[in-house]
Amino acid sequence: xxxxxxxxxxxxxxxxxxxxxxxxxxxxxxxxxxxxxxxxxxxxxxxxxxxxxxxxxxxxxxxxxxxxxxxxxxxxxxxxxxxxxxxxxxxxxxxxxxxxxxxxxxxxxxxxxxxxxxxxxxxxxxxxxxxxxxxxxxxxxxxxxxxxxxxxxxxxxxxxxxxxxxxxxxxxxxxxxxxxxxxxxxxxxxxxxxxxxxxxxxxxxxxxxxxxxxxxxxxxxxxxxxxxxxxxxxxxxxxxxxxxxxxxxxxxxxxxxxxxxxxxxxxxxxxxxxxxxxxxxxxxxxxxxxxxxxxxxxxxxxxxxxxxxxxxxxxxxxxxxxxxxxxxxxxxxxxxxxxxxxxxxxxxxxxxxxxxxxxxxxxxxxxxxxxxxxxxxxxxxxxxxxxxxxxxxxxxxxxxxxxxxxxxxxxxxxxxxxxxxxxxxxxxxxxxxxxxxxxxxxxxxxxxxxxxxxxxxxxx
Amino acid sequence: xxxxxxxxxxxxxxxxxxxxxxxxxxxxxxxxxxxxxxxxxxxxxxxxxxxxxxxxxxxxxxxxxxxxxxxxxxxxxxxxxxxxxxxxxxxxxxxxxxxxxxxxxxxxxxxxxxxxxxxxxxxxxxxxxxxxxxxxxxxxxxxxxxxxxxxxxxxxxxxxxxxxxxxxxxxxxxxxxxxxxxxxxxxxxxxxxxxxxxxxxxxxxxxxxxxxxxxxxxxxxxxxxxxxxxxxxxxxxxxxxxxxxxxxxxxxxxxxxxxxxxxxxxxxxxxxxxxxxxxxxxxxxxxxxxxxxxxxxxxxxxxxxxxxxxxxxxxxxxxxxxxxxxxxxxxxxxxxxxxxxxxxxxxxxxxxxxxxxxxxxxxxxxxxxxxxxxxxxxxxxxxxxxxxxxxxxxxxxxxxxxxxxxxxxxxxxxxxxxxxxxxxxxxxxxxxxxxxxxxxxxxxxxxxxxxxxxxxxxxxxxxxxxxxxxxxxxxxxxxxxxxxxxxxxxxxxxxxxxxx
Ligand SMILES: Cc1ncc(COP(=O)(O)O)c(C=O)c1O
Numbered sequence: 001x002x003x004x005x006x007x008x009x010x011x012x013x014x015x016x017x018x019x020x021x022x023x024x025x026x027x028x029x030x031x032x033x034x035x036x037x038x039x040x041x042x043x044x045x046x047x048x049x050x051x052x053x054x055x056x057x058x059x060x061x062x063x064x065x066x067x068x069x070x071x072x073x074x075x076x077x078x079x080x081x082x083x084x085x086x087x088x089x090x091x092x093x094x095x096x097x098x099x100x101x102x103x104x105x106x107x108x109x110x111x112x113x114x115x116x117x118x119x120x121x122x123x124x125x126x127x128x129x130x131x132x133x134x135x136x137x138x139x140x141x142x143x144x145x146x147x148x149x150x151x152x153x154x155x156x157x158x159x160x161x162x163x164x165x166x167x168x169x170x171x172x173x174x175x176x177x178x179x180x181x182x183x184x185x186x187x188x189x190x191x192x193x194x195x196x197x198x199x200x201x202x203x204x205x206x207x208x209x210x211x212x213x214x215x216x217x218x219x220x221x222x223x224x225x226x227x228x229x230x231x232x233x234x235x236x237x238x239x240x241x242x243x244x245x246x247x248x249x250x251x252x253x254x255x256x257x258x259x260x261x262x263x264x265x266x267x268x269x270x271x272x273x274x275x276x277x278x279x280x281x282x283x284x285x286x287x288x289x290x291x292x293x294x295x296x297x298x299x300x301x302x303x304x305x306x307x308x309x310x311x312x313x314x315x316x317x318x319x320x321x322x323x324x325x326x327x328x329x330x331x332x333x334x335x336x337x338x339x340x341x342x343x344x345x346x347x348x349x350x351x352x353x354x355x356x357x358x359x360x361x362x363x364x365x366x367x368x369x370x371x372x373x374x375x376x377x378x379x380x381x382x383x384x385x386x387x388x389x390x391x392x393x394x395x396x397x398x399x400x401x402x403x404x405x406x407x408x409x410x411x412x413x414x415x416x417x418x419x420x421x422x423x424x425x426x427x428x429x430x431x432x433x434x435x436x437x438x439x440x441x442x443x444x445x446x447x448x449x450x451x452x453x454x455x456x457x458x459x460x
Numbered sequence: 461x462x463x464x465x466x467x468x469x470x471x472x473x474x475x476x477x478x479x480x481x482x483x484x485x486x487x488x489x490x491x492x493x494x495x496x497x498x499x500x501x502x503x504x505x506x507x508x509x510x511x512x513x514x515x516x517x518x519x520x521x522x523x524x525x526x527x528x529x530x531x532x533x534x535x536x537x538x539x540x541x542x543x544x545x546x547x548x549x550x551x552x553x554x555x556x557x558x559x560x561x562x563x564x565x566x567x568x569x570x571x572x573x574x575x576x577x578x579x580x581x582x583x584x585x586x587x588x589x590x591x592x593x594x595x596x597x598x599x600x601x602x603x604x605x606x607x608x609x610x611x612x613x614x615x616x617x618x619x620x621x622x623x624x625x626x627x628x629x630x631x632x633x634x635x636x637x638x639x640x641x642x643x644x645x646x647x648x649x650x651x652x653x654x655x656x657x658x659x660x661x662x663x664x665x666x667x668x669x670x671x672x673x674x675x676x677x678x679x680x681x682x683x684x685x686x687x688x689x690x691x692x693x694x695x696x697x698x699x700x701x702x703x704x705x706x707x708x709x710x711x712x713x714x715x716x717x718x719x720x721x722x723x724x725x726x727x728x729x730x731x732x733x734x735x736x737x738x739x740x741x742x743x744x745x746x747x748x749x750x751x752x753x754x755x756x757x758x759x760x761x762x763x764x765x766x767x768x769x770x771x772x773x774x775x776x777x778x779x780x781x782x783x784x785x786x787x788x789x790x791x792x793x794x795x796x797x798x799x800x801x802x803x804x805x806x807x808x809x810x811x812x813x814x815x816x817x818x819x820x821x822x823x824x825x826x827x828x829x830x831x832x833x834x835x836x837x838x839x840x841x842x843x844x845x846x847x848x849x850x851x852x853x854x855x856x857x858x859x860x861x862x863x864x865x866x867x868x869x870x871x872x873x874x875x876x877x878x879x880x881x882x883x884x885x886x887x888x889x890x891x892x893x894x895x896x897x898x899x900x901x902x903x904x905x906x907x908x909x910x911x912x913x914x915x916x917x918x919x920x921x922x923x924x925x926x927x928x929x930x931x932x933x934x935x936x937x938x939x940x941x942x943x944x945x946x947x948x949x950x951x952x953x954x955x956x957x958x959x960x
Contacts, residue, residue, distance in 0.1 A: 005806065005810060007803065007806075007807045007810060007811075009543055009545065009735075009802070009803065009807070009811070009894075009895065010807075010810060010811065010814050010894050010895070011814070011818070011894060011895050011896045011897040011898070011900070012814055012817070012818070012894075012897065012898060013898075016897070016898040017814075017817065019898070020817055020818075020821045020898065021817075023821060023824065023825075024817075024820055024821060024824055029813045029814075029816070029817050031841070032813075032816050032817060032820055032841040032843075033715055033816070033841075034841070035683075035684050035686055035840045035841060036684050036686065036712075036715065036716055037686055037689075039689070040686075040688070040689070040716045040720055040721055041715060041716055042714065042715060042716055042717060042720070045714075045805055045806075045809070046585055046586060046713075046714050046805055046808060046809065047585050047805075048582055048585060048586070048800065048804065048805040048808060049801060049804060049805065050804045050805060050806075051802065051803060051804025051805070051806060051807050052801050052802060052804065053802075054547045054802075057547060057551070057798065057801055057802055058547070058550075058551060060801065061551050061555060061575075061798065062555070064571045064574055064575055065555050065556065065571040065572065065575070066571060067570045067571035067574065068556070068560070068568060068569055068570065068571040068572055069567065069568040069569075070556050070568075071559070071564070071568060072559065073559040076559065076561055076564075078561040078563045078564065080563065081785065082561065082562065082785075082786075083561075084558075084559045084561065087558065090512060090515065090516055092553070093516075094516070094519045094520065094523070096549065096553075097519075097520070097523040098528050098529070098530035098531075098544075098737075099523035099524065099526040099527075099528045099530075099531070100523055100526065100528070100739070100740055101528070101544070101549075101737045101739055101740075102528040102529035102530045102544050102737050102738065103526055103527060103528040103529070103534075103738065103739075103740050104534070104536060104539055104541060104738040104740065104741060105738075105740070105741040106740070106741070107536070107875075107877070108527075108865065108866070108869060108874065108875050109931075109934045109936075110866065110869060110926045110929045110930070110931055110932070110933060110934060111466065111526075111527040111869045111874065111926070111929050111930075112525075112526055112527060112740075113522070113525040113526065113930045113931060114522035114523050114524065114525040114526030115522075115526050115740035115741070117471070117473070117522050117525075118519065118522050118740075119740070119741075120473075120948075120949075121473060121474050121949075123947065123948050124473070124474075124475065124948045124949035124950060125474075125507060127948040127949065127950040127951070128505065128506055128507060128949070128950055129505075131950075133947065133948055133950050133951040133954070134947045134948060134951065135947075135948060137741065138741075138742065140597035140598065140601060140743075140784065141597065141784060141785045141786075142785055143782070143784065143785035144597070144601070144783070144784070144785075151641075169785075171782060171785050171786065172785055174781050174782040175781070175782050175783060175784065175785060177781055178608065178759070178780055178781035178782055178783055179604075179641075179783075181608070181780075181781070182608070182611060182641075182642050182643030182644075183643055226496070228496070228497050228499075228500050230500075253502075254502065254505055255492060255496065255501065255502055256496065256500045256501065256502055257500055257501070257502050257503070258502070270785075277557060277558040277559070277791075278557075278558065278559055278560055278561050278562070279557045279558070279560065279790045279791040280557065280560040280561070280562050280564075280569060280572055280786070280787065280790040281561075281562030281784075281785065281786025281787055281788075281790060282562075282597065282743075282784065282786055282787065282788050282789040282790045282791070282792075283597070283742075283743035283789040283790075283791065283792060284785060284786075292947075292951055292954075294942050297947075303741065304947050305947070306939045306940065306945050306946055306947045307939070307945075307946035307947075307952055308934050308935060308936070308938070308939035309934075309935050309938065309939075310931045310932040310933060310934055310935065311924070311932050311933045311934075311935060312932045314931055314932070316931045316934055318934045318936060318939050320939045320940040320945055320947060321940050321945075321947075322940070323940075325633070326600070326632075326633035326634050326636075326637035327632075327633040327634075327880065328633070329633070329637075330633045330636040330637060330646075331636035331637060331639065331640040331646040332640070333633065333637040333640075335637065335641070336600040336601075336603065336604055336634045336637035336638040336640075336641055337598070337600055337601075338598065338599065338600045338633075338634050339598035339599060339600065339729075339731060339738070339741065339742045339743070339744040339746075340598070340741055340742040340743075341597070341739075341742045341743045342739050342740040342741030342742045342743075343737075343739030343740055343741075343742065343743060344739075344742075344743060346739075346740060349474075350515065350519055352507060353474045353507075353510060353515050353518070353519075354510075354512060354515050356479065356507055356508055356509030356510060357505040357506070357507040357508070357509060358509045359509070360505065360507065361505065365491070365492065368492075368495050368496075369495075372494070372495060391495055391496050391497070408565065412565060412567075412568070417561070417564055417565070417568075420563045
């Protein structure tokens with residue numbers, strides 16, 4: 001065995017290895033693997049490529065990724081929970097600090113106050129946005145947050161039925177179904193009205209009953225429609241002893257009253273939009289906020305950071321209520337989650353702190369404004385945008401006369417991603433349909449070009 | 461020993477920084493009534509407006525009060541706190557990932573899909589499995605995915621009576637928690653005096669109801685389960701499946717493979733074995749690899765190649781469904797790909813050898829110290845990590861593993877994982893990884909020796925530690941008590957107001 005192999009990421013030199021073997025009174029490193037039966041040993045090289053240096057590696061990745069077709073964010077009209085976001089330089093710069101990047105879960109609070117305080121601030125900022133007092137330090141994404149919220153409602157109420165209102169993102173719905181599948185839960189999805197884009201509240205009366213653990217509603221919904229009568233929904237659910245779980249776009253919360261004020265019990269949502277890059281859909285940031293009721297909180301999943309005091313009476317931060325978690329409670333834990341999305345939560349804390357109330361408000365206002373401008377443009381060209389009457393925030397659907405695939409292709413040729421074909425979901429109501437989302441990069445120019453692409457005007 | 465001192469900023473919460481808190485919204489609410497009914501429009505949002513330089517200082521100061529892998533040894537057992545290559549940071553920040561939307565047409569992301577496809581292939585090779593899903597966002601989500609596959613497999617094959625998963629008592633808490641989330645009853649098997657699964661107890665625990673066994677190998681004591689083939693036989697005999705928790709893969713890459721140990725399902729923690737940063741608790745990634753008979757059960761979509769083009773394949777006959785809103789933690793996956801390419805075939809094998817050498821070297825130094833015991837078989841080498849007991853120290857001096865951990869921090873090193881696994885009293889679980897130097901190992905041993913000596917001579921210094929950090933020891937219990945806890949600023953304010 002030769003020990004002259006050297007890789008820059010390994011901490012030992014040839015001499016180190018020799019002297020350490022000597023200290024261990026063994027002849028070679030293989031002896032440390034002598035307890036692994038020979039039959040289990042690989043005894044050959046793994047079929048992996050050769051080592052590359054940084055230059056080669058950069059060249060390689062650049063050349064592979066050159067096969068992507070890069071589309072700038074102002075020409076992308078996709079959304080549905082995750083959106084192109086301008087990540088402020090300061091967010092990137094602070095996240096690059098290896099003190100945040102290369103640390104782990106703050107098991108030793110005394111040496112990890114930085115991560116703890118930043119996560120506490122994330123929790124507190126989300127708590128103000130949602131109006132709910134307890135927020136965990138992150139879930140994987142909106143999908144798993146929603147799924148875990150529903151499982152939590154089952155534990156809390158000891159009932160087994162869930163009612164879903166209005167149009168919900170198909171991907172999230174799939175995650176929900178995957179998570180609840182083993183638990184014999186009855187999932188009732190109420191249809192929505194094509195003219196309002198919402199589930200009629202009357203329909204809730206029939207379906208929300210004594211067996212219902214929770215209702216789940218997304219505001220805005222997947223097609224952009226906004227339910228404005230949260231108060232009544234909460235009343236109906238609470239009358240039957242069911243919890244109300246609301247899925248949100250956190251930016252929208254800067255325009256509407258906090259769900260907590262309406263009596264909503266749990267808010268889940270996607271925090272990517274709060275200062276995190278899209279990265280083809282991950283990492284994301286599952287928001288999870290709960291009403292400040294001890295009985296409810298004891299059932300919540302995930303890490304929670306709390307304020308604390310030191311022995312000498314100074315304010316500090318630490319992980320709290322860990323007796324809910326898997327490392328202590330094992331199979332009786334409220335969830336299996338361990339590693340979460342802490343760094344994206346910290347990014348969001350920095351982002352919200354930078355924007356402040358004013359910045360959040362003007363960003364959200366500009367999104368709602370621009371989406372209405374786009375709708376107006378489209379209506380002028382004869383589209384029904386959107387084909388329902390409820391308010392909408394930053395996205396809506398547009399019924400089309402031709403297959404959206406044709407328009408998407410046409411758009412791509414012009415360097416645009418015009419939206420998402422959601423015909424399969426809404427066919428019975430609106431026929432061919434395109435889902436269109438506004439982001440902060442869109443200017444009037446792109447809105448107009450989008451309209452032309454949809455209308456198939458002269459230029460196209 | 462050292463003059464280490466952590467930065468100590470009295471940095472207030474962001475809410476207490478001076479910034480304007482102008483009424484909200486500034487403009488006339490009427491502006492919004494064009495779009496939203498008046499009664500739902502927000503009237504206040506109590507988030508301060510702070511200047512960018514002050515926000516920068518705030519978070520940079522916080523960062524200075526946080527220990528990390530780049531600062532020194534961080535030997536948290538079971539967590540594999542190895543070096544996170546800077547080249548991955550650089551590439552990730554410059555490769556135009558920022559605006560790629562997951563619903564983009566497949567032809568616009570061919571390069572990215574190629575990387576993911578190849579990563580899946582590498583992971584299969586390293587684990588000795590055949591198919592891979594990159595979707596799970598962390599190890600625990602990989603576990604859940606794996607046990608759901610187990611369940612679906614048995615139901616599909618008319619074995620829906622299988623409702624128990626067997627897990628050793630040394631297992632990580634996520635294992636039983638995941639099994640429970642998949643609706644299983646957890647059957648715990650004890651470890652024997654060698655710190656390995658007690659095979660006869662396993663035989664007793666197994667029945668027709670057994671859906672599978674969840675095992676990490678080497679186990680959480682850092683001891684290799686050399687009778688794993690026998691266990692696989694016992695489990696497969698009753699049509700159960702073998703699940704491999706890949707948290708400890710850093711011990712054996714290039715040396716042995718879970719597939720060759722007859723595991724059917726394997727998850728890999730990319731944030732451990734493949735050098736992606738832990739980010740203060742995440743994000744990570746927990747891809748799962750399976751053998752051929754389980755391919756059709758993987759979450760959809762999986763990335764496949766068709767006519768020279770990468771596609772997302774949703775057509776898996778028995779899929780358990782999605783576990784992630786999209787395709788997983790892409791930038792973490794890309795980092796792991798970069799790591800594997802940078803290390804190469806040889807580097808990937810050497811990292812485990814060096815990790816194991818470092819671990820045994822440190823163990824030999826430490827196990828001689830007064831107050832320290834090495835539980836279980838002293839003659840088998842440990843793998844990438846080892847667990848000692850400070851029970852004797854506690855008996856001699858009253859100083860606990862917690863106290864020792866806190867005092868270690870004073871010397872500019874991180875504490876090990878403590879009180880885990882649960883089967884060792886006053887457990888101290890140390891995983892140095894391959895990234896540290898011999899000097900760092902020697903220094904760590906020296907620090908520990910120093911703390912142990914202090915425990916015998918001046919125990920109060922250890923019991924009141926830490927002394928050199930941003931803060932003194934935290935009063936943990938009080939922070940979780942309903943009457944005194946404050947899980948958010950909103951809660952804190954409401955409570956303070958109620959008191960006034
Ligand atoms: C042995 C073991 N199994 C499973 C896990 C769970 O992995 P993750 O934290 O990525 O969810 C961990 C790590 O925390 C672990 O140490």
